Amino acid sequence: MPDTYRPRPEADSSLQHWRTSVVVVGSGVAGLACALALAPTPVLLLTKTPAPQGGSSIWAQGGIAAAVGRGDSAESHAADTVDAGAGLVDPDRALLLAREGADAVRGLIEAGVPFDRGADGEVTLGREAAHSFARIVHAGGDTTGRNLIRSLLDMVAATPSIRVVPECVVVDLIRQQDRIAGLLAFQADDGWVQVHANHVVLATGGIGGLWRATTNPAEATGDGLALAARAGARLADLEFVQFHPTALVPAGPSDGSRLPLLTEALRGAGALLLDADGRRFMLDEHPLAELAPRDVVARAIARRARLLARRCSSICARR
Ligand SMILES: Cc1cc2nc3c(=O)[nH]c(=O)nc-3n(C[C@H](O)[C@H](O)[C@H](O)COP(=O)(O)OP(=O)(O)OC[C@H]3O[C@@H](n4cnc5c(N)ncnc54)[C@H](O)[C@@H]3O)c2cc1C
Known part of the structure; x- marks a missing residue:
């Protein structure tokens, strides 16, 4: 367990029991969007970082690809995805993602996420590697992730059915017969907690933090994959790891922490x-x-x- 997740001296040593309808693990874009979509169903949202602003989402810079521009289409976005996938992409899934992704981004625009706009008031679209259209939306230039998470957290704060608990590391899922009935977690102040829930959503992000040289934060350790596998889930496509080919290596000795990303948008803009x-x-x-x-x-x-x-x-x- 990393030092930041160790119990405080006053942490309760007895097991506590919490009950909720849905427990979502992770406060990145996936976890927050899921919790918001479920409102007004009661959601307990747990995250292991000291504040809800954790995970990879706040580091996303280059923007979000979505076929929302004039003349663009989900079909074109899916075709580009298949072309870039070296024969490994499932075309039906690519089309589903391109369609639902565009809907999700339209929803975020309508919800007031401050995406960058041009003088005409329209959302500005950038172009990135392997896309045949300009279809990347940004919020605050290269601080898209941070701005998106800020907006989603504001929406969560205004949603009484969602309770966010930081510094809470989920360590195991609880199985009852053939179903998952909750989870076991450690919260820095409350100690060990058993959460009883009708539904458990794992939105714990990726595994990039396990690499020595990485642009991912330390908390991206694939916990959700491990939790699911231990509970009996079959994992698929583990060999596909999202990565960036260019990062900045510090001139001096490195402390081994995450490397600053040299975003693809730089190459899109002519680097x-x-x-x-x-x-x-x-x-x-x-x-x-x-x-x-x-x-x-x-x-x-x-x-x-x-x-x-x-x-x-x-x-x-x-x-
Ligand atoms: C430097 C960088 C730049 C990027 N740029 C872009 C970009 O321009 N465009 C783009 O589309 N994508 C980009 N990405 C990828 C994008 O950020 C991720 O795909 C996306 O944010 C993943 O969101 P998520 O909610 O699934 O996971 P995350 O944002 O990683 O959230 C995971 C959450 O789970 C929590 N968690 C994990 N394990 C546990 C546990 N055991 N118990 C409790 N909580 C737990 C974490 O604390 C965190 O809150 C970038 C990624 C990086 C690192």
């Missing part, structure tokens, strides 16, 4: 990738050059890094 000789290598790799899909960019960078390491070691060997 170029150069090798150690100052050559623009992505032109040889993909017709979209710097705007190629992330896996293509990441593999090209890795090849250049290996070449550079080989060059350095042969120079060292000659000396």
